[in-house]
Structures are given as C-alpha cells and as structure tokens.
Amino acid sequence: MRWDIFCQIVDNYGDAGVCWRLARSLTSLHGQEARIFCDDLQTLNLLASGIDPKIKGRIDLQPWEASFSNSRHPVRAADVVIEAFGCDLPERYLAGLLIASKKPVIINLEYLSAEPWITDFHGKPSPQSHGIPKYFFFPGFQENAGGILIDPIPKEPSLTQQLIPESLRASWELLRPDTKRISIFCYPGAPLIKWLEDLGKLGENFDIVLTHGQFEQLQFSIGNPTQAIFLPDSIQLISIPFVSQDEYDWVLSQCDFNIVRGEDSFVRAQLAGRPFIWHIYPQEDRAHEIKLAAFLDLYLEDASQELKHAVIAAMTWAMPNNWFQSIDSWNAHSKTWRSDLLKKQADGGLAARLIRFVA
Numbered sequence: 001m002r003w004d005i006f007c008q009i010v011d012n013y014g015d016a017g018v019c020w021r022l023a024r025s026l027t028s029l030h031g032q033e034a035r036i037f038c039d040d041l042q043t044l045n046l047l048a049s050g051i052d053p054k055i056k057g058r059i060d061l062q063p064w065e066a067s068f069s070n071s072r073h074p075v076r077a078a079d080v081v082i083e084a085f086g087c088d089l090p091e092r093y094l095a096g097l098l099i100a101s102k103k104p105v106i107i108n109l110e111y112l113s114a115e116p117w118i119t120d121f122h123g124k125p126s127p128q129s130h131g132i133p134k135y136f137f138f139p140g141f142q143e144n145a146g147g148i149l150i151d152p153i154p155k156e157p158s159l160t161q162q163l164i165p166e167s168l169r170a171s172w173e174l175l176r177p178d179t180k181r182i183s184i185f186c187y188p189g190a191p192l193i194k195w196l197e198d199l200g201k202l203g204e205n206f207d208i209v210l211t212h213g214q215f216e217q218l219q220f221s222i223g224n225p226t227q228a229i230f231l232p233d234s235i236q237l238i239s240i241p242f243v244s245q246d247e248y249d250w251v252l253s254q255c256d257f258n259i260v261r262g263e264d265s266f267v268r269a270q271l272a273g274r275p276f277i278w279h280i281y282p283q284e285d286r287a288h289e290i291k292l293a294a295f296l297d298l299y300l301e302d303a304s305q306e307l308k309h310a311v312i313a314a315m316t317w318a319m320p321n322n323w324f325q326s327i328d329s330w331n332a333h334s335k336t337w338r339s340d341l342l343k344k345q346a347d348g349g350l351a352a353r354l355i356r357f358v359a
C-alpha cells in the first residue's frame with residue numbers, strides 16, 4: 001500500500017521522530033511505500049541522517065507544500081493517509097482526495113498513552129462531513145491498543161559497544177573505565193543541578209552524557225549562562241552533538257541509566273532494557289501526571305513494594321540517595337519489562353497492527 005504521512009512539528013523532535021520511525025518500519029519491514037510531508041524538513045532530515053541508504057531511499061521525504069496538487073508535484077492517491085498527532089491535512093491535499101477515484105483511509109495517529117481508556121477509543125471511526133473514512137489509532141502498551149514502534153529492536157549492548165558512531169567518537173574517548181554512564185535528554189524545569197550534586201555524593205563515579213543543548217539548559221537553570229557549573233569530582237559531564245535517531249538509540253543502549261522525555265525516546269529507553277526516568281511532556285492541565293501514573297501502574301505491576309517506592313520516587317525527581325540503593329533490582333526489572341514488552345509486541349507492534357487494521 002501507499003502511505004502518506006503528514007507531520008507537523010509542534011515543538012521539539014518527537015513528531016518527526018515518531019513519523020520517521022513509523023515510515024521506516026512500514027517500508028523496510030513491511031514492504032510498504034511511504035512519503036512523509038513535513039513542515040520542518042530540516043529537523044526530519046537531521047533525525048534520518050546516517051541511516052542505511054537502502055532504508056532511507058525507500059522513504060520519500062517531502063516538504064508540506066509538496067502534498068498540494070500542482071504540475072510540479074502531481075499527487076498520487078495514497079491508500080492510507082496518516083494525520084500524525086491529529087494534525088489537519090492541508091486543504092488543497094484534501095481537495096485532491098475528494099476528487100480521487102479511489103478514496104484512501106485516513107488515520108488519526110494519536111499520542112502514546114498507558115491510560116486504560118484508550119483501548120475503548122482505539123480503532124473507532126471519526127465520521128467526517130467529507131465522507132472519507134477516518135479512524136482513531138491509539139498507540140499503547142496494552143494488547144488491545146495500537147502497540148508501540150519497536151523497530152529497530154536494539155541488540156544486546158555488548159554486541160554493539162564497539163560500533164561507536166563517528167559523530168560520537170570524540171565524546172566516547174572521554175568516558176572513564178568502570179564508571180556508570182547516564183544519558184540526559186529532558187525538558188527545562190527538571191532539578192538537574194541538585195540531582196547531579198546528590199548523585200555525586202553516592203560514592204561512585206558517574207559519566208553524564210548530555211544530549212545536544214542539555215549543558216546550556218543546565219547553565220540557564222543556574223541563572224547565568226556564562227557561569228561554570230561546579231559539581232563533585234565524581235561527576236564528569238560530557239556533551240554530545242545532536243546525532244541521528246539511530247545513533248541516539250545506540251547511546252541509550254550503551255548507558256546504564258537514561259533520562260528521556262516525550263514519546264519516542266521514552267519507548268527506546270524501555271527497549272534498551274535499562275532503568276530510566278521519563279521526564280514526561282508537561283501539560284498545562286497537569287494531564288501529564290495522570291499519564292505518568294498510568295504508565296507506572298503498568299510498569300510496576302509485578303514489582304516488589306520496595307522497588308515500586310524507589311521507581312516512583314525517581315520518576316518524580318526525588319534525589320538519587322532516596323532510591324539509588326534499588327538500582328540493581330531496577331536493572332533486573334528493566335530487562336524483564338523489555339522482554340515482556342517485546343513478547344506483547346511480537347505481532348510486529350504498531351506498524352504491523354496499523355497495516356492489519358487498514359487491511
């Protein structure tokens with residue numbers, strides 16, 4: 001089938017990240033044809049860079065405007081049109097669909113959530129006045145939800161540790177042996193300086209891999225962007241550049257602990273099989289707190305009482321000395337969660353469920 005994926009970047013990288021991962025699964029694993037129309041092609045290209053050209057070559061990345069029917073970019077009718085995160089289709093594209101002989105199916109691809117209510121809405125029709133069939137598709141962890149994007153499934157970290165991407169070589173040389181490694185990719189507002197100071201008092205060495213812009217965020221949080229940041233000697237900060245999605249996946253798999261955010265990095269941290277803090281996207285009405293609680297209910301369903309306390313404390317930004325003593329059992333739990341997750345997604349996860357749904 002031919003898929004047109006519409007991606008409007010609201011902020012950050014998650015919208016592009018999810019659309020790109022979906023397109024690569026559809027094409028490289030399921031032999032579909034995919035185009036992404038994106039209003040910020042530069043960001044999308046950044047994420048997609050460095051990927052095997054055989055995979056990238058199968059996905060047509062186009063600016064948003066290229067979806068309009070005109071003589072330079074005639075619109076081929078797609079079989080499936082994805083409105084990622086409920087973005088509105090361009091009117092001129094929709095007008096083209098209305099006169100097309102074969103109508104596509106439109107999918108409103110929603111945000112990932114572990115909340116129980118999504119299974120009642122997943123796959124339900126969303127009748128439109130234009131008459132083209134449209135459905136809600138809710139990604140989720142439950143078996144009767146839309147699944148999660150699992151491609152590519154990360155390999156055992158020991159098998160890939162030597163495959164240091166070129167863009168990370170210089171940073172990786174700074175890592176100290178026998179030192180715990182923590183990557184950080186989070187939103188402004190997290191109490192990171194205090195967190196790192198506290199971590200530095202645990203009596204172990206930590207190398208902190210700061211993703212692009214994270215160091216500046218730390219400086220900003222102390223109120224003076226030019227001021228040096230003083231942390232205990234046990235803490236080494238290492239800034240890395242913005243890397244491609246595949247390279248960032250690799251970083252997550254090579255760290256002992258990850259701080260992630262949004263949607264895509266949140267899933268990848270779980271697939272890495274390591275403990276993580278999910279800095280959930282803050283929403284004004286505090287809906288994020290409900291979403292986080294719903295995820296923790298699932299994630300910790302089989303955990304001991306002690307581990308539950310530790311993980312909930314960590315995920316709500318309690319200082320590391322409150323929960324780090326449980327890191328070994330959290331590690332074991334992360335591995336079990338990863339393999340259970342993959343078992344539940346053994347049907348191919350989101351991309352495969354989407355194809356089956358449309359078919």
Ligand code: TRH
Nearest residue numbers: 012013014017211242243244245248261262263264265
């Ligand atoms: O960037 P995010 O915070 O994205 C979002 C947006 O806020 C969006 O509006 C919101 O709807 C969504 O979250 C829930 O976090 P996320 O989802 O983890 O996406 C980041 C993507 O960027 C992910 O695909 C990984 C990728 N990435 C790289 O490719 N290279 C990098 O160096 C880093 C740090 C990330």
